[in-house]
Amino acid sequence: MPRLSQWYIRSAFIYLFLGFTIGALLLANKGIPLHPALWGWLPIHIEFLLIGWLLQLILGMAFWILPRFWQAPRRGRVTGAYAAFILLNAGILMSMGARLFTGSGWWLVLGRLFELAAVLAFAHAIWSRIVSRDG
Ligand code: HEM
Numbered sequence: 381m382p383r384l385s386q387w388y389i390r391s392a393f394i395y396l397f398l399g400f401t402i403g404a405l406l407l408a409n410k411g412i413p414l415h416p417a418l419w420g421w422l423p424i425h426i427e428f429l430l431i432g433w434l435l436q437l438i439l440g441m442a443f444w445i446l447p448r449f450w451q452a453p454r455r456g457r458v459t460g461a462y463a464a465f466i467l468l469n470a471g472i473l474m475s476m477g478a479r480l481f482t483g484s485g486w487w488l489v490l491g492r493l494f495e496l497a498a499v500l501a502f503a504h505a506i507w508s509r510i511v512s513r514d515g
Pocket residue numbers: 400402403404405406407422425426429430433
């Protein structure tokens with residue numbers, strides 16, 4: 381498995397752990413009120429699990445298993461896939477920071493733009509590897 385896929389998948393598991401922990405706290409908070417501010421973590425629960433866990437796991441696996449070229453560079457334009465990893469995680473952290481610390485909609489917009497840029501960079505990097513073995 382390429383090193384970049386390892387980074388994607390390890391990060392995905394960190395978000396899975398954090399997202400489930402927040403989910404469990406949200407659930408517990410419904411039965412036993414723990415803290416009034418806890419409900420504000422719902423968007424972070426969603427962000428961590430849908431983007432941090434699911435999307436990141438998918439991208440990491442795709443980079444690993446999609447068909448490779450016979451000659452180097454065997455995984456094609458890898459720079460975009462590396463950039464996507466940084467952009468995606470920066471975007472998630474910005475969105476989280478916007479909800480928790482700043483209350484500013486601009487950080488949230490910036491975070492979303494980073495995430496969008498990550499998807500575009502990854503798609504550009506992987507596009508030429510979406511081929512059929514049957515021709
Ligand atoms: C991959 C796994 C998961 C994903 C993608 C996910 C996603 C979501 C989403 C999208 C919502 C918002 C639903 C809505 O507003 O209608 C939500 C709410 C919630 N999730 Fe999760 N979740 C996951 C796992 C979990 C787990 C494991 C727990 C608890 C241990 C949990 C606890 C909650 C709670 C308490 C809410 C609030 C429900 C409410 O509106 O009353 N989630 N989750």
